[in-house]
Amino acid sequence: MTATRRDEILAAAAELFARHGFHGVGIDDIGAAVGISGPALYRHFSSKDALLGEMLTSISKDLLEGGSARAAAAATPAEALRELVAFHTDFALNNPALITVHERDLGNLRDADRREVRTLQRRYVEVWVQTIQAAYEGVDEERARACAHAVFGLINSTPHNRYLSKPELARLLSDLALGALDAVAVG
Amino acid sequence: MTATRRDEILAAAAELFARHGFHGVGIDDIGAAVGISGPALYRHFSSKDALLGEMLTSISKDLLEGGSARAAAAATPAEALRELVAFHTDFALNNPALITVHERDLGNLRDADRREVRTLQRRYVEVWVQTIQAAYEGVDEERARACAHAVFGLINSTPHNRYLSKPELARLLSDLALGALDAVAVG
DNA sequence: TTTCCCGGTTAGCGAGCGCTAACTTGATCG
């Protein structure tokens, strides 16, 4: 859990990318944000692309692993769904910059990295799809997938949502998400 | 309603910006997308920044005007809310690129443009806030605003959502949005 | 003590960018 220099750089870069976009941030900006200057980054990452690649693959892995674990540990499908919602809400609230970059700069990844991230994302979505289908019988796969993406959008609105305290917002987003799913699955 | 060259350029640029981000698209790319090459754009726009500015202010105006009109024309608050949801869903489904750019490249606007867009956005959100408060009594302003942003996120997931047909997706997103609001306002 | 290397530094290259300048052309209009 030692916060190494790599991690420091990744965190600072995430913040900058979230604010200005990948192409809107220079190597020098990232360096300055951690107190070193410019090309020193190349002692830690092979390229700016590689930095983005590591950022997005690691967050995608965290989501997949965390989501899978929480869903698997639940006793019932309904509880699994609540756990997934709580997990994703928590993640988004505590990593707004990563969430922003994750959905904004996917297109700026190198092909290999993009393929890997896409695969991880797809598998994470699949966890949601299966959990939704288990919790609400009679929902076909495409509908469940569309619901999952919609709920991601809802919860990922966190970065634009700075009007409530963190716990209040967490509670609200979870309730909204579960209410949304409940409404369509019953009807 | 004549689709002038300006509009053609704006549409093509929106598509490109949505895919690669503002800084990831060159003047030459935009020109090529409409069959002219590079600097010819400056016969229609004073700068690349101005192009983005016009794109985002015009979409913000459309949202504000359309939303206000639909909400005002409704007979009851509950119907006004349904109208707002239907309007925004329709807009997002028919302009996925604009929606993407709108929330991604706001930070790349010139200060004056950004101020204008932000003001328009704020007023649009205010329409939602008042409608939500009218439809559900006892919801305080901050909560209503947070709900509005969350619902925008939900509906704006459209660009990532290509698993259902357009009408099916429209129906689903509307139901999800209204279900979400209903769940938190009642509880 | 000497050696080595890790993690910094500054200088600068080469490419790509937004944009301007200068020129061309085809349509419109007095």
Next chain:
DNA sequence: CGATCAAGTTAGCGCTCGCTAACCGGGAAA
């Protein structure tokens, strides 16, 4: 018919960016 002008073209300037090269200091290892 000649002038004007809108809407293109290509050439190229100047700046910024990602990245490399070359150098350096300090701490651990031999």
